[in-house]
Amino acid sequence: GQQVMQIPQYQHVQEGEDFTTYCNSSTTLSNIQWYKQRPGGHPVFLIQLVKSGEVKKQKRLTFQFGEAKKNSSLHITATQTTDVGTYFCAKSGTYKYIFGTGTRLKVLA
Amino acid sequence: NAGVTQTPKFQVLKTGQSMTLQCAQDMNHNSMYWYRQDPGMGLRLIYYSASEGTTDKGEVPNGYNVSRLNKREFSLRLESAAPSQTSVYFCASMAASNEKLFFGSGTQLSVL
Numbered sequence: 001g002q003q004v005m006q007i008p009q010y011q012h013v014q015e016g017e018d019f020t021t022y023c024n025s026s027t028t029l030s031n032i033q034w035y036k037q038r039p040g041g042h043p044v045f046l047i048q049l050v051k052s053g054e055v056k057k058q059k060r061l062t063f064q065f066g067e068a069k070k071n072s073s074l075h076i077t078a079t080q081t082t083d084v085g086t087y088f089c090a091k092s093g094t095y096k097y098i099f100g101t102g103t104r105l106k107v108l109a
Numbered sequence: 110n111a112g113v114t115q116t117p118k119f120q121v122l123k124t125g126q127s128m129t130l131q132c133a134q135d136m137n138h139n140s141m142y143w144y145r146q147d148p149g150m151g152l153r154l155i156y157y158s159a160s161e162g163t164t165d166k167g168e169v170p171n172g173y174n175v176s177r178l179n180k181r182e183f184s185l186r187l188e189s190a191a192p193s194q195t196s197v198y199f200c201a202s203m204a205a206s207n208e209k210l211f212f213g214s215g216t217q218l219s220v221l
Contacts, residue, residue, distance in 0.1 A: 042199060045209035050136050095140050095159040101151040
């Protein structure tokens with residue numbers, strides 16, 4: 001079964017509102033990756049976090065890795081309709097990449 | 110540069126039929142992966158090949174076999190398809206350990 005839990009499963013927001021998805025693991029992670037999948041598309045890599053407490057930003061997206069390296073979050077500021085899609089976190093163990101269940105984001109214009 | 114190419118894009122099978130999903134990458138990547146995606150279940154790893162000549166089971170390998178034909182190609186075979194294998198299948202590749210995955214556009218498979 002899934003070793004990486006993601007919440008929430010779904011999120012509807014009004015355009016301009018913020019959005020956050022959380023990824024939690026029962027074990028310490030060596031690193032964590034985030035992917036975005038547009039409706040009907042395939043997952044596309046966004047970022048990788050490696051260090052404890054690491055924070056990275058990509059324009060309106062902020063990614064955090066927990067101090068204990070057991071959780072991570074993706075925060076989108078002022079959502080736009082282009083942010084629609086499903087966001088996945090993925091834990092990597094050498095070559096074995098296990099994905100979370102994903103958070104599906106809908107943005108209402 | 111095509112990246113990761115999957116064929117076919119759509120397939121309908123009857124229960125018990127067999128088929129092979131093909132995947133090829135032209136990025137000279139060492140590692141290749143097969144995932145299935147079902148609503149509410151995210152992406153689940155079926156099999157992976159860390160390097161040419163090796164294959165390993167993922168989270169949900171039952172009912173599937175794989176072949177790493179060469180460095181470019183990694184195929185997924187369903188010997189006797191079951192309705193539970195109705196899903197979208199994604200192939201992915203990665204240059205080296207702990208780098209990012211590149212995904213193909215997927216195969217939508219329906220087993221009736």
